[in-house]
Amino acid sequence: MIMEDWVNNLNTWFNSYCENFKELTDEQKRNFDIKRDHSFRVADFSVQLAEKLEFSFEEQKLAYFIGLFHDIGRFNQLVEFNTFDDLKSVDHAEYSVKVLKDEDVLAKFEIEIENEKLIFISIANHNKLKLPENLSEQELKLARLIRDADKIDILKVLSEYYSTRNVNANHTLTWDLPKGSSVSKAVSKEVLDGKLVSKKNVVSEIDVKIMQMSWVYDLNYRSSFEKLLKKRFIETIYNTLPKNDLVIEIYRKVKVYSENIIYNS
Ligand SMILES: [Fe+2]
Structure with missing residues (x-):
């Protein structure tokens, strides 16, 4: 067939x-x-x-x-x-x-x-x-x-959702967490160690976004990273976060990890 x-x-x-x-x-x-x-x-x-x-x-x-x-x-x-x-x-x-x-x-x-x-x-x-x-x-x-x-499709949906936010709140996408003002310690430790963020450490919406960015550590195929970068899903999520040194450091880490996979494999 x-x-x-x-x-x-x-x-x-x-x-x-x-x-x-x-x-x-x-x-x-x-x-x-x-x-x-x-x-x-x-x-x-x-x-x-x-x-x-x-x-x-x-x-x-x-x-x-x-x-x-x-x-x-x-x-x-x-x-x-x-x-x-x-x-x-x-x-x-x-x-x-x-x-x-x-x-x-x-x-x-x-x-x-x-x-x-x-x-x-x-x-x-x-x-x-x-x-x-x-x-x-x-x-x-x-x-x-x-x-x-x-994961790629969820990242696509989330990045669109976060950037058009006020239109229609959907709690099945973000859970019902407080907005928060900074990344939790446990969450930033995991992501900076190059690990997937565990759900149990997530306490705010900011943490949720960082957890979603940490999914890059769990992608398997180079072509998936290509799609991720081409469509700028991680960047779009990052753009909806408050910019401070920690958030910038996390974003760099995730981005460099993804770029290395593309250019070195
Ligand atoms: Fe599923």
Whole structure:
């Protein structure tokens, strides 16, 4: 099957899945649309990335599948628990795997048995702090790909959101934290040590933004860094932060790290 047909068939199924949820509140509808659009963009970017990385044609098709369905559990999560907060409900990645199994989606698209595990592992681990250690080379390839594609799209959405801020507050994007006036100590230590900022240290909106900037330490592929720099996502987030020595130092550190990957690999 050519890629275009594959994409169209998956999109059609996904759209009708989303439309099966009736009687949503206006807010739920808005959140549904946010997740649906995110899924389409992640799927597109996944396949672009897979192409650039010269994955086999089969792997490119799987990349689109994983990208489109990585968050499919979000819709049930929202309807059942009225939140996207995994801590207050379910792990949405595991939930996505469950939905795919319940709906028998892999069989509908004649996905071969040996690719089942590959898909479920990639989806189940897209939101984990780290990938499990015992993955095969092919599992690693796709599990890393969805993590990159997902993060890049979230950074895109956030950078747009922060820069057009007052239009429409959306607490699912920023959590309900006080604005804050400086970066917390624990947060600045982590990011300056070249580590991902842990959620537990985040206490203000400024910290949230720094945490999002620290995601560069968790990107896997050079092409992801290219997109990040070309689209200026990190810079845009930085531009919405108060400028002081610490914030400037953090931004430099993250930027230099990203540029080094591009120019030295
Ligand atoms: Fe997700």
